[in-house]
Amino acid sequence: MTVTGQLDAIDWRILKTLQDNGRITNVELAEKVGLSPPPCLRRVRALEEAGYIAGYRAMLNAEKLGFEIMVFAMVGLKSQAETELSSFIERVKAWPLVRECYAVSGEADFMLKCVGANLHAMQDFIIKDLTAAANVDSVKTTLILRREKYEPGIPIP
Amino acid sequence: MTVTGQLDAIDWRILKTLQDNGRITNVELAEKVGLSPPPCLRRVRALEEAGYIAGYRAMLNAEKLGFEIMVFAMVGLKSQAETELSSFIERVKAWPLVRECYAVSGEADFMLKCVGANLHAMQDFIIKDLTAAANVDSVKTTLILRREKYEPGIPIP
DNA sequence: GGACTATAGCAATAAAATTTCAATAGACCA
DNA sequence: TGGTCTATTGAAATTTTATTGCTATAGTCC
Numbered sequence: 001m002t003v004t005g006q007l008d009a010i011d012w013r014i015l016k017t018l019q020d021n022g023r024i025t026n027v028e029l030a031e032k033v034g035l036s037p038p039p040c041l042r043r044v045r046a047l048e049e050a051g052y053i054a055g056y057r058a059m060l061n062a063e064k065l066g067f068e069i070m071v072f073a074m075v076g077l078k079s080q081a082e083t084e085l086s087s088f089i090e091r092v093k094a095w096p097l098v099r100e101c102y103a104v105s106g107e108a109d110f111m112l113k114c115v116g117a118n119l120h121a122m123q124d125f126i127i128k129d130l131t132a133a134a135n136v137d138s139v140k141t142t143l144i145l146r147r148e149k150y151e152p153g154i155p156i157p
Numbered sequence: 158m159t160v161t162g163q164l165d166a167i168d169w170r171i172l173k174t175l176q177d178n179g180r181i182t183n184v185e186l187a188e189k190v191g192l193s194p195p196p197c198l199r200r201v202r203a204l205e206e207a208g209y210i211a212g213y214r215a216m217l218n219a220e221k222l223g224f225e226i227m228v229f230a231m232v233g234l235k236s237q238a239e240t241e242l243s244s245f246i247e248r249v250k251a252w253p254l255v256r257e258c259y260a261v262s263g264e265a266d267f268m269l270k271c272v273g274a275n276l277h278a279m280q281d282f283i284i285k286d287l288t289a290a291a292n293v294d295s296v297k298t299t300l301i302l303r304r305e306k307y308e309p310g311i312p313i314p
Numbered sequence: 315g316g317a318c319t320a321t322a323g324c325a326a327t328a329a330a331a332t333t334t335c336a337a338t339a340g341a342c343c344a
Numbered sequence: 345t346g347g348t349c350t351a352t353t354g355a356a357a358t359t360t361t362a363t364t365g366c367t368a369t370a371g372t373c374c
Contacts, residue, residue, distance in 0.1 A: 007222075015217055022179045022213035027361060036323050041362065054216045058175035060310055061211050065164075065172070067311045072229075072261070072268060089305050096312035101305040104229070111229060111299065115311050142268065148246050148258040152309060153217055154224045154272050155253035184330060193354045198331070 007052070010035060014043055015052065016156040022056040062115060069122045070115050070147075073130060074108035076138040084135050091133055097125045108140065164209070167192060171200055172209065173313040179213040219272060226279045227272050227304075230287060231265035233295040241292050248290055254282045265297065 007015075013033040017024060024032075030040035047053045062070070077088060092101045092112065100113040112130075116122040131139050164172075170190040174181060181189075187197035204210045219227070234245060249258045249269065257270040269287075273279035288296050 015215070015222070018215035019217055020214070022215040025361060026363095037361080038324085038363075039322055042321085050221075051218050052221055054218050056179035056213060056215050057177070057310065058172070058179040058213050059211045060172055060176055061208050062311050064207075064209055065311060070259075072259075093306050096314075098306060099308050099310060099312070101307075102227075102229075102301045103303040103305055105300040105302055108299075110305070111301070142265075143262040144259045144268070145262055146260040148260060148267070149250050149255060150258075151256050153214065153256060154219050154222060155256070157253075182330060183332095194331075195333085195355090196353055199352085 011043060011047065011052075012156060014040070014047065018044070018053065018056075019153045019156065067115050067117055069117070069119055070113065070144040071122060071126075072142040072144065073112040073114055073126065074104075074138075074140045074142075075110040075112060075130070075136060076107070077109045077135050078137040079135055080109060088133070088135055095125070095129060097122070108138075168200060168204065168209075169313060171197070171204065175201070175210065175213075176310045176313065224272050224274055226274070226276055227270065227301040228279060228283075229299040229301065230269040230271055230283065231261075231295075231297045231299075232267040232269060232287070232293060233264070234266045235292050235294045237266060245290070245292055252282070252286060254279070265295075 010033050014029065017029055017032055026037050026041045026044065029044070030037040033040060035043075044053070062068075075088075077084060088110070089101070092098050092110070097114045097116050098112050099115050102111045103109065104111045114122065114125065116125060126139060126141060130136065167190050171186065174186055174189055183194050183198045183201065186201070187194040190197060192200075201210070219225075232245075234241060245267070246258070249255050249267070254271045254273050255269050256272050259268045260266065261268045271279065271282065273282060283296060283298060287293065
């Protein structure tokens with residue numbers, strides 16, 4: 001990354017490579033993108049510090065680890081006032097089953113992706129926590145039957 | 158991980174830590190989970206080889222990188238015959254804007270998470286590619302206004 | 315054309331990963 | 345209960361990688 005903050009072709013190759021393999025060694029990465037290791041590492045650090053790279057995560061096999069249920073939950077609130085929104089979001093952040101939450105346009109106010117060990121745990125959460133939460137008007141869930149593609153992130157050419 | 162394939166408390170700590178920080182050094186990881194580096198690394202390798210860890214990814218800042226639009230698309234197909242399903246899934250895998258695809262229960266057949274540079278690119282994709290694709294009956298999109306929580310993966314206690 | 319700046323890469327050093335191997339703890343059986 | 349076997353640990357040594365310091369170079373701007 002240049003000092004001006006503009007990304008060049010090498011930066012994009014670095015980002016694409018790291019999005020695909022977050023644990024590649026700097027030596028390999030450097031080779032892939034056509035640099036020697038030191039400038040390559042400097043670019044990675046610069047990309048991290050500038051916030052282009054937000055972090056690194058291991059992708060775990062949910063099924064193998066005993067998390068068999070995933071659902072999308074579309075949530076409508078009774079009030080969309082600032083305070084009410086914030087307090088709902090805070091609650092969402094505290095629920096471990098909710099892995100992702102998006103404010104959306106359309107019929108619902110929020111779209112939640114939830115992961116749980118089994119149907120019982122998920123129903124428990126939806127009925128006792130989500131539906132029962134203050135200000136929640138409607139909850140419409142969509143059960144995920146199978147994951148067909150999973151390439152989270154951005155489509156770098 | 159033991160030879161029996163059962164995960165013990167240390168394995169779970171390893172998984173949880175790596176899900177949170179996929180680029181932690183083995184030295185740090187070992188310290189966190191209460192092992193010396195060699196057995197810690199052996200466990201990580203075993204977890205990788207057994208498929209509990211599917212990979213590592215850098216999380217990129219989509220907005221900063223110029224990807225400003227995310228939508229959920231619920232897709233209904235005309236035919237759910239085996240062959241038709243497969244060919245739709247193959248098409249989905251080839252579309253770079255589609256980052257995630259799930260077969261779901263309910264009104265739609267698939268839920269797609271799509272990421273694009275701007276509204277125009279997204280509309281182009283939805284109209285010219287997705288809606289126009291063979292066997293696609295209905296497409297209902299939900300625009301993501303804001304991401305409120307993003308902790309992809311599983312809720313390890 | 316000369317000075318300046320940004321960035322590359324070599325070389326050296328520090329740190330981490332990885333291998334090897336001996337020791338230990340627990341399970342199982344006589 | 346004692347002995348054997350197995351799984352796993354951790355210390356030490358080695359290899360590989362990350363990181364730093366510095367010089368060289370290419371491109372830019374007067």
